[in-house]
Amino acid sequence: MLKPLADYIVLEPIKEETTTESGLVLPETAEQEKSQKGKVIAVGPGKLNDKGERIPVEVKIGDIVLFHQYGPSEIKIDKKEYLVAKEDDIVAIIE
Amino acid sequence: MLKPLADYIVLEPIKEETTTESGLVLPETAEQEKSQKGKVIAVGPGKLNDKGERIPVEVKIGDIVLFHQYGPSEIKIDKKEYLVAKEDDIVAIIE
Amino acid sequence: MLKPLADYIVLEPIKEETTTESGLVLPETAEQEKSQKGKVIAVGPGKLNDKGERIPVEVKIGDIVLFHQYGPSEIKIDKKEYLVAKEDDIVAIIE
Amino acid sequence: MLKPLADYIVLEPIKEETTTESGLVLPETAEQEKSQKGKVIAVGPGKLNDKGERIPVEVKIGDIVLFHQYGPSEIKIDKKEYLVAKEDDIVAIIE
C-alpha cells in the first residue's frame, strides 16, 4: 500500500482513445498529445501550514482529475507507470 | 462538470476575426497573433491565505476576460482546446 | 469597458517624435528605441495584503507615466496595441 | 554512525530486478531506468519552523519509500553508493 506524504498525489493516467470517422477506435499513441486526465489512487494527508496545522488535500481516492501540462512527473511502481503530482498541479475535478 | 481547485480558471479562447477593407471576414489563422480574450467557463473557490481563509476569485462564469500573454496554458478536454489560468493571469474583465 | 484586476494597469503607449535640426518632425520608427512613456487608461483596485486589505494603486486614469524597460507586455484590444503593467513596473508619474 | 542534520534522509537505493518470460532474473543495468525505491537508513531530527520548533520527519529508519525522480543526490560513504534526500523528495511510504 502507498502512503503519500504531505500533499503528494499518485495518479493513474487515463488514456484518451481516438475514434476515426468510420467508427474505428484507435488507442493513444506516442505521436498523439498526452492526456491530462488521471484517476487519483493515493493522496497524502496535506501540507503543514505555518502554525503546524494540516491543510487537507481537496481531492480523494477515485476522483477523476485534470492536471497541469508539465506538473506531474512519471514514476514506475512495480513496472507500471504512474504520475506523481502535488495538489497545486491539479486543475480541476471532473464530475 | 468541471470543479476547478484553488484559483484555477478554465477559459474558452475567443478567436478574433479579421475584416478586410472590402468587408470580407477572415477567421484567425495560425500566422496571426493569438487572441488574448477568453470566456470564463469554470472557476475555483479561491486560494487559502496564511490564516486558512479562502480569497474568492474576482471573475465569474460567463465573464469575458483579457489574459496575460504567456500566462494560461492549453488543456484539451474531450478533444476541445481550453485554457487553464490562475487568477493572476487575468488582466481585466471586459464589460 | 475594461475593469483590471488587482494592480494591473493598462497603458496606451506614447510615441516620441524626433525633430531633425531643420525642424522636420519624424515619427518613431521600428529602428528607434521604443518610448517608455504611456498614458494610464485603466487601473485595478490594488493587490490584497496579507491581512486581506486592498493596497490602492498609486496611479490614476489619465496619468502620464514612465515605465520600466522590460516591465509591461503588449496586449491587443480591438486590434489596437496597449501595454499591460503591474504597479511595480511604473517608475514615475510625469507631472 | 551517521547523524543527519535537519530533514536530511539517507537512503539505500533498492534495485529492481527484471524477470524475463522464461523466468530468468536479470539485475538492473545501466540501460534500464533507475529505480525510485529506497530504504531509509538514517533520518535527521527535522527542520526548525519559524518559531524554532522542530517539525519531525515523517519517515523512520527501515521504511521503504518512493522518491521523486530528480530529488535525491548521490553520495559515496565508505565506497558504497547512497542517496541523500530531503523530506520533500519523499513521495510515499510503501507498506
Add this chain to the structure above:
Amino acid sequence: MLKPLADYIVLEPIKEETTTESGLVLPETAEQEKSQKGKVIAVGPGKLNDKGERIPVEVKIGDIVLFHQYGPSEIKIDKKEYLVAKEDDIVAIIE
C-alpha cells in the same frame, strides 16, 4: 516634474574623465568602463512594509551615489539618458 513611485530613484549618470600623464583630459568613451557614479534627481516616497507603513528611501535629491554594476537600467526622458534604480541598487553615498 518626475514623481517616482515606491523606492524608485532616477539618477543622472556622472561621466568620469580620464587625465593622461601630460595633463590632457579625455572624456569617457564607449571603450572605457562605464562610470558607477550618479546624481540623484528624483526619489520615490519608499516602499510599504508588511504593516502598510512607508520605509523612507535613504538618499535624497542632489546626493552623489555609487550604484551597483548591473543594478540600474537606462531610461530616456526627453531624449536624455537617465538611470532608474531601486534603493537596493545604491551601494553608498559619496560625501
Add this chain to the structure above:
Amino acid sequence: MLKPLADYIVLEPIKEETTTESGLVLPETAEQEKSQKGKVIAVGPGKLNDKGERIPVEVKIGDIVLFHQYGPSEIKIDKKEYLVAKEDDIVAIIE
C-alpha cells in the same frame, strides 16, 4: 584565527585513499570522484531568525561531516585549499 559569520562553516577536505587488492594504498587522484567528507575547522555563531535570535549551528569544531555534492565552494587560505559551507550544505555528522 578564523571567525566565521552567521552559519558559515570552514571545512578541511578529507581525501579518501584507495587500497588496491594487493594492499597498495593509492592517494585520491583528480580522476577519482571527489570525497564528500570533511573536518570542521571553524563554525560561525549561527544565523539570526526573524525575531533576531541566533539559531546555533549543529556542528562543532573537530566534527567529521558528510556534505552535499555541490554545496560547499573552495577557498584558499594561506595557499591551502579549504571548503566553505553553510549549515544547510551539511548532510550528516559521522560518529
Add this chain to the structure above:
Amino acid sequence: MLKPLADYIVLEPIKEETTTESGLVLPETAEQEKSQKGKVIAVGPGKLNDKGERIPVEVKIGDIVLFHQYGPSEIKIDKKEYLVAKEDDIVAIIE
C-alpha cells in the same frame, strides 16, 4: 567619504604574493587565482528587519575578511578597484 547603505561593505582587495623556493617574491598575476581576502574600508548601518529595526553588520572598518568566491562585485572609485559585498558574502574575519 563613502557612506554605504543597508548592509553594503566596501573592501580593498588584498593581493597574495607568491614566494618562490629561492626566496623570490612574485606579485599576484592574472593567471593566478584571485585572492579572496580583503580589508573593510566602509560598512553600512545594516539592513532593516521586518519590524523596522536595524540589524548591525558584524564586520567593522579595518577588519581583514575572507569573502565568498563569486559574492562581491568590482567597483571603480577614483580609478582604483574596490569590491562591493553584502554581509552574506563575508565568510569569516581573520584575526
